[in-house]
Amino acid sequence: MSKPLTGTLELDVGRLRRERYAKLQAQMAADGLDVLVLLHGPHVAYATDCLPIAADATHVSANRPVAVVLADQFQPCLLGGDPDGLDVDAHPAVWPDIDEGAADLGAQLDAILGKTARGGRVGIDLMTGAMRRTGVLSAAHITDAANTMGAVKLHKTIDELACIHQAQARTNRAMATVQEALVPGVRRSELAAVFLRRLREEGIDANMIDVIFQPMARRMADGPRTTTGHLAFPTWWGDPVYAEGDLIWVDAGSDYHGYASDFGRTWVAGRPPNPGEQRCFERWLAVMDASYEAIVPGATFAEVCAAATAADAAHQPDGERPWMPHFYLVHGVGTESAEMPFLGTDDGPDFDAANTLEPGMVLVLEPAIWDDGTGGYRAEEIVAVTEDGWIPLGGGHPYDPFEVPA
Template sequence: MAPAAHTDVHGIDVERLRVERLQRLRDTMAAQGVGALVLTHAPHVGYATGHGVPAADASMGNVRRAVAVVRADGDRPHLVGGEPEGLDVVAHPGSTPDTDDGARTLAAVLDDVCGDLPAEQVAVDGWTGPMLRAGTPPLVGSVDARPIITAATICKTAEELACISAAQRINEEAMLDVVAELAPGVHRSDLAATFLRRIRELGIDRSMIDPILQPMPRSIAEGPRTTTGDVAFPTGLGDPVYREGDLVWVDSGITVNGYA
């Protein structure tokens, strides 16, 4: 059966998900006396706008950073840079605020979007060096946005809970195929490929992390240990071949609309 027109393949009403999140965020801003949010952390940008992270590779994160600007009294949130296609946002061209040019571009957008507000009514969740060097309000003199984000996100809507439930169910269902394939002589890469293939079949197009399926000692005393004495997991690269009696520790992560 095909999903209803207003839902995704997991039965999630994505439009309602985004509308309810944005309203909760604005209600929290109003309750804390904040007129505008400037969000640079990718999960926060996604929460406010629905923007997806285009690259999970940390080395690319800063190069492709998008910034969201939300007015408590506004209509649509603003997205500086990033990939606005399909999102209900006011799009602004821009480059990463991790460069001086990008920070100056962001400062110009902020002057246009929230220049009427005093800096202490603007909250920012993270500053880059170039943002601070720009030296212009509200890039300096603003307040910390993280308490607002925390207060807004700590309670989940029905659609958010449905996303979490779908992500957990699909993760477990895909892992059943992995368990069925696990046997002496099988490579870790074979099991990882099985997991990634199965989540794709179940409607997931990205994995948060490479699935970890690592043979581990049966006791803490056998190690391996970190320099602080804690158990080390995972311990690095390689493609081990499983042997009879191996204890395999597993870590995998997928998301549905950004929820795991």
């Protein structure tokens, strides 16, 4: 059951850092780790608040910051990055992708870890080839940091919710301007240009995916071939010119203080939706209503999937579920644009039956309706699970040009 947002979701950066770091320390203790060594950008951001740079992977990894979290230490170590204003023990930058830089990293880690470097339990999320060639942490007992990081990220603190809320609200506002620019004859590159400029004007430095404005073939057989025999989405290749009546599935994600938004809408170029398109939208709304109704703490993932499926069952003679088979009904969002929890994936019914919604989880609902020959409707909405239901994040965004029935 939805609760209106009471009060405001205002980011308190100090509290964000303190609460995340305390959770990380508690989880390390639970997992029996002496040290965490983190190279994956979203993990570094979680531990230190050193925000990831929204650049190409090759640039981000070349001189990436590294976070080192020692058990019972009051603040994390940050190697490289920009420590200005952060509550970290700052160390010189390293270049973990090249052998000389990785050797420097190894020496710094040995100095920071001391005796723990020999036989201590070290959780690590990634090693570059250069780190393995130069024997970084070769004397430690290495385990994967993925489970520890997954556990702390699963339930969001109030300030993490505030970041996601801000990211989504700003992305929504940027997209409102983009939609005004969608007229017959406009190109994908022109819409992307408006979006990227407007994000900056909204104070967002980080666009996280190459924004998707995919013109949908009305019949699946006319679209790209797929491994599922179902829809291809999201695709982005080329620079299409949109014609009147084109059905466009939009997908975008940007980042506010290290937290991702996820914008999804269906637009029609240059005219109102036709009756068939509008019917797809209304089916989508029914699936959303049923999903919202099912979202309560303690509900299994399977129960939410079943509610969504039942809401569209009358339109699905083959028993298909109202989301794309290569994706999910729901994914989480946080320091990554898609993270746990995932509901309705190919992890299968046993997985969905074994997992339950819990307060603090953030859910991106993205059912998709398809009526082959007519087209379809897909959009995304973000909610946070609370003690007794859920709250919407991002402040809402219209479904124009589709009409929500009274």
